[in-house]
Amino acid sequence: MIQPLFGKTLSELQEIVVQAGLPRFTAAQIADWLYPKRVASIEEMTNLSKKARSWLSDHYEIGVRMPQKVQVSSDGTKKYLFAAGAGKFVETAMIPENDRVTVCVSSQVGCKMGCLFCMTGKQGFQAQLTAGEIVNQVRSIEEAGKVTNIVYMGMGEPFDNLEQVLKSLEILTAPWGYAMSPRRITVSTIGIIPGMLTFLERSDAHLAVSLHTPFDEERQMLMPVQVAYPIRDVVNEIKSWDFGRQRRVSFEYILFGGLNDTPRHVNELVRLLDGLRCRINLIRFHPIPGTPLRGSSDETLFGFKDRLNEKGILTTIRASRGQDIYAACGLLSTKELVKNEKV
């Protein structure tokens, strides 16, 4: 069976060239063609011998996939839909802002975590993405080459697909890959502790944690993962980690009206995060179909931010982007999945 080359790390490419009887340095040449040079075919790898290209073509393809659909928001945000196996899809958002181009990538098709406020969770878990399928979301969009920042905040829980996510980070940051600074990449987790600790050890990218309430019982209603990995344990693990000066940890906090937006929540957040150099990103909730939750008012949102800042926690409000195309919610891929299931 023909395998994709795209998504292989340098050490995996070295294994391939050894198997082919080619010189070991060929692996670095292939990586150079695959990643910085973005070739579309093995034939374009012109510094490889004809014999090498012929052998590679017999066993491998480049394996990049172009998006199936793209939606464009009035604010310039785009949502790309990539096929990920028969009848399955993942979404990728591209968010332009001044001189920044941020790409929000998916790490799984669907998700196992079942958060009450999340559209992706309604698909259940469909499949893991490979490292190639993750990096392809950066490589195959129209803005490829202009991407300044990457966030793993699309569909899926990155640390439930740890090895592929780590491989994708290696390809994005290694000198033989895209050579991006890990400080331009943020991986967001719901708080899968074992995976988070391995990530902290093996990558230098920033960490973001979905917090959403500091109270156990409330969090359990919103996020079933709280049963297995309580937020207090997650934060304690983070507190024991030396982040240095450059690496950042942030907490994502969606404000739900009347649920998690009170002064009591501010005080408990301050207690929970005491002693940790971190940032809180407040996020407006954009309701998904059938949700019993509603977003907080802007007045509450700004008041919540001010109170946290007054108490010494750097708090920002994330700008809502691409609302007219549901850029953040998994709706497009869920619709496509349902459409395919009905056929």
Place this chain on the structure above:
Amino acid sequence: MEKMTGLSAVQLTSNREISPGVHLIAYQRNAGFQPGQVVRITLDPAVPPRIYSICSGPHEAEIRILFNVKEDGWLTPRLARCRTNDTIWVSSPYGSFFCAGEPAWWIATGTGIAPFYSMFRAGWAGNKRLIHGARYLNQFYFAEELKQEMGSRYIRCCSREQGDDVFPGRVSDYLQQGGPLPREVKYYLCGKALMVVEVRDLLIAEGIPYENILAEIYF
């Protein structure tokens, strides 16, 4: 390799295949726990542990674990081959999927029955209704015992086979066809993500406050 500490070695006291591809293993209880709690299990401290609900009562001498063998997995095929006295690595019990005295409906599919069976063994089933969904009749684990003790409050929903006293269809079909759902009770859900999300959405659409729904998802 994933990181997490706090595992200790214990010896298996039994390993029974209670249904094709489904095993119930046991080891001497080495810590107290509350029904609904979980343990992390591995066969090698260097290999990431998986999380399993405890499937025995808190006063019993053994802790039991119910699991499906996943042929492409690392842990469960090996665990299924373990014998009495073989060593496995387990964490202390932890977690907060608690349900004690309040009236509640317990809704599970497959091996998601485990935390509810633990609660049942703790004597908490008196004011509960247990709805268990499975594809085949031989996947209603502990059915005889549950039927005897809970009577008509124990409902089995089978989607691919028919049987006496078994609702033909999925758990969600039963909930939709079984008349109005009580709003004053709590609903506890345990199983795979898709079931939990579907049932939770259905309950919310039926007017159950989301505050009354607690879920544990197998991941």
